Amino acid sequence: MSAGLVTQQQEGLLQGSEVRSVRKSALWQWAALGAIALGSCGHLLIKVGVTAAGHGGAAQSILSRIGHYFLQPAALGGLAIYASGTALWIYAVSQRNISFLYPLTALTYVIVALGGKFLLGELVPTGRWLGIAVVMFGVALLQSSAKGEAA
Amino acid sequence: MSALSALWASIILGSCAQIFLRRGVARGFTPGTGSYLLLLRSVWVWAWAVCFVFATGLWMIAISSMQVSYAFPLLSIGYLIVAVLSIVFLKERIAVSRWLAIAVITLGVSLIFRSA
Numbered sequence A: 001m002s003a004g005l006v007t008q009q010q011e012g013l014l015q016g017s018e019v020r021s022v023r024k025s026a027l028w029q030w031a032a033l034g035a036i037a038l039g040s041c042g043h044l045l046i047k048v049g050v051t052a053a054g055h056g057g058a059a060q061s062i063l064s065r066i067g068h069y070f071l072q073p074a075a076l077g078g079l080a081i082y083a084s085g086t087a088l089w090i091y092a093v094s095q096r097n098i099s100f101l102y103p104l105t106a107l108t109y110v111i112v113a114l115g116g117k118f119l120l121g122e123l124v125p126t127g128r129w130l131g132i133a134v135v136m137f138g139v140a141l142l143q144s145s146a147k148g149e150a151a
Numbered sequence B: 001m002s003a004l005s006a007l008w009a010s011i012i013l014g015s016c017a018q019i020f021l022r023r024g025v026a027r028g029f030t031p032g033t034g035s036y037l038l039l040l041r042s043v044w045v046w047a048w049a050v051c052f053v054f055a056t057g058l059w060m061i062a063i064s065s066m067q068v069s070y071a072f073p074l075l076s077i078g079y080l081i082v083a084v085l086s087i088v089f090l091k092e093r094i095a096v097s098r099w100l101a102i103a104v105i106t107l108g109v110s111l112i113f114r115s116a
Helices: A008-013 A016-024 A027-053 A062-070 A073-095 A098-118 A126-144 B003-025 B033-039 B043-064 B068-090 B096-113
Strands: none
Touching: A027 A062, A027 A073, A027 A098, A027 B043, A027 B068, A062 A073, A062 B043, A073 A098, A098 A126, A098 B068, A126 B068, A126 B096, B003 B043, B003 B068, B043 B068, B068 B096
């Protein structure tokens, strides 16, 4: 699976020595996948945390609600997991072009929706899956539009 | 504040945060401990941090009473908002192919939006 992430086109862009080092250590691939998995888990855990905290009543001010949510253990844990995913992501980005890595983040939409369905028992209608697929396609297109751009 | 208005506020604040961050780091930033500390001097970076924290807080308000499989993919409308803001405030140019991609994302978001 990890080898499959390096497309032929990508390999063609790499120097010979670089190809060897990629094959030797595919750490960046695991870092990228790990970042996506941790980011998705983080959001699901934040959801669990704020749902458990309740709505807090409409009378409460926005600020006190935000403060209340930031102190929920599950929400805090979710934020921490999300942050550790970001750290992995920074490592992956340091190893590979962002234009190659970025479309992978669209996987997050699917993982979060799957988590919502199977872990949190949300009903996900067909139209929503379709919409998620269209968004993912759009994110992939977005990145192909960035090819050849300097910054 | 309704969950949906919290979601929109979170998306708009989060998009503004990206513009502020770009403004703050655009000129000659090279990674390194010293340069990260220097970023603290930039008012734009502070604006990013404040917006980011509030966007996260509003996001939590939104999903406290919304399905996460609904709210999370709606965040991708931020691609459109950041594109528009980057033209207005950063004078970035956006190629036709990128507008096409953003249009596809927006279509996907509208499908998700209708699936409430």
